[in-house]
Amino acid sequence: MNLNKQPFGETADAKPVELYTLTNTGGMQVKITTYGATVTSLMVPDRDGNPGDVVLGYDSLEAYSTRKEYFGCIAGRYANRIAGGKFSLHGTEYQLAANDGDNHLHGGIRGFDKVVWQAQGVEDDRGIGIKLDYLSPDGEEGYPGNLSISVLYTLTENNELRIDYFATTDKSTIVNLTHHSYFNLAGAGTGDILSHDLMINADRFTPVDKSLIPTGELRKVAGTPFDFTKPTAIGDRIDQDDEQLQIGGGYDHNFVLNKDAEGPCLAARAFEKKSGRTMEVYTTQPGVQFYSGNFMENNIAAKAGLLYHHRGGFCLETQHFPDSPNRPDFPSTVLEPESEYRHTTIYKFRN
Numbered sequence: 001m002n003l004n005k006q007p008f009g010e011t012a013d014a015k016p017v018e019l020y021t022l023t024n025t026g027g028m029q030v031k032i033t034t035y036g037a038t039v040t041s042l043m044v045p046d047r048d049g050n051p052g053d054v055v056l057g058y059d060s061l062e063a064y065s066t067r068k069e070y071f072g073c074i075a076g077r078y079a080n081r082i083a084g085g086k087f088s089l090h091g092t093e094y095q096l097a098a099n100d101g102d103n104h105l106h107g108g109i110r111g112f113d114k115v116v117w118q119a120q121g122v123e124d125d126r127g128i129g130i131k132l133d134y135l136s137p138d139g140e141e142g143y144p145g146n147l148s149i150s151v152l153y154t155l156t157e158n159n160e161l162r163i164d165y166f167a168t169t170d171k172s173t174i175v176n177l178t179h180h181s182y183f184n185l186a187g188a189g190t191g192d193i194l195s196h197d198l199m200i201n202a203d204r205f206t207p208v209d210k211s212l213i214p215t216g217e218l219r220k221v222a223g224t225p226f227d228f229t230k231p232t233a234i235g236d237r238i239d240q241d242d243e244q245l246q247i248g249g250g251y252d253h254n255f256v257l258n259k260d261a262e263g264p265c266l267a268a269r270a271f272e273k274k275s276g277r278t279m280e281v282y283t284t285q286p287g288v289q290f291y292s293g294n295f296m297e298n299n300i301a302a303k304a305g306l307l308y309h310h311r312g313g314f315c316l317e318t319q320h321f322p323d324s325p326n327r328p329d330f331p332s333t334v335l336e337p338e339s340e341y342r343h344t345t346i347y348k349f350r351n
C-alpha cells in the first residue's frame with residue numbers, strides 16, 4: 001500500500017490543487033484530485049493481470065473546471081435535479097441556482113465538483129485512503145446552512161474503491177451527495193459501453209418528464225427496457241421506441257433499489273467480456289442513477305491524448321431520488337442540525 005502526493009495545477013483564483021495516488025497490493029491504483037474531490041484515473045487489472053484505466057477523465061485541470069460532463073467528481077450539495085431549482089423547508093421557500101434549463105443540477109453553477117477540497121492521507125485496517133473536507137457556506141448556490149462535508153475514499157486490499165460520506169449542518173438543509181465516475185471496463189477511450197452487461201438490483205424506477213424530473217410514479221421495470229434485474233447488455237434495448245428512453249436519449253434514470261439489509265446492499269453489477277472485468281456497486285443509498293453517457297458529444301479531448309465519443313462511459317450514481325425536496329413521498333433528503341448525514345458506496349472490482 002502506498003500514497004503519493006503531487007501538484008495538479010492551479011485554479012483560476014490561484015488556489016493550488018493536488019493529485020493523490022493510492023496503490024494497493026491487488027494491482028489497483030486510483031488517482032484523486034482535490035479539485036472537486038475527483039477520481040481522475042482508476043487502474044484495474046484485466047483477466048490476464050494487465051492494468052487498464054476504467055474511468056473517464058479530462059486532459060487538464062482547465063477542462064475539469066469548464067466542461068459539463070462531471071467526470072469522476074463528487075456532485076452536491078444536491079446531486080441530480082431539483083425542479084425549477086425551488087423547494088420549501090419548514091415554511092421557507094428557497095431558490096437555488098438554475099443551471100439545467102430552469103432546473104437545478106448537481107449543486108448549481110459552482111457545485112462541489114468545482115471547488116478545492118482539503119485533503120489528508122488516512123490509513124486503516126481496510127486499506128489506504130484520503131479524506132477530503134469542504135465547508136459549504138450558508139447561501140452557497142442558494143442552499144441554507146453552513147454544511148461541513150467529509151468524503152473518505154479508501155482503496156481496500158480487496159480491490160474496492162470505498163467512499164464514505166459524512167455531513168453536518170448548522171441550519172436545516174437538504175443534502176444528496178454522489179460520485180460521478182464514468183466507467184468503461186474495457187478501458188477509457190476504447191469505444192462505447194453498449195456491449196457491457198449490466199444488472200441493476202431494482203424492480204422499479206422513477207419515470208421522468210421532458211426535463212428529466214421524476215413524475216412521482218414508481219414504475220415497475222418488468223416488461224420495459226428498464227428491466228436489468230437479469231444481466232443484459234446496455235445496448236440491447238437502448239434505441240427501442242420507448243417514451244422514457246427517448247426523453248433521456250438513452251438511459252438517464254433513477255432506479256429504486258431493492259433493499260434487504262441496513263448496511264451497503266448490492267445495487268448493480270457490470271461485466272465486460274473482452275477484459276473480463278466485473279464491477280459491483282454496493283450502497284446504503286435508496287437509489288442509483290444509471291446514465292449511459294447520452295449527452296457526451298464526439299471527440300471530447302481526454303487524458304492520455306485520447307478522444308472520447310458518445311456513450312463512451314456509463315455512470316452508476318448512488319443517491320436519493322431526484323427532486324426529493326419536492327416529493328414528500330420520496331425518502332427524505334433533509335438534514336437537521338442535530339443529526340449527521342452518513343452514506344457509503346463501494347465499487348468492487350474482480351478480474
Ligand code: GLA
Nearest residue numbers: 068069070252289291295315
Ligand atoms: C447526470 C445527469 C445527466 C447529465 C450528467 C452530466 O448523470 O442525470 O442528465 O446531466 O449527469 O452530463
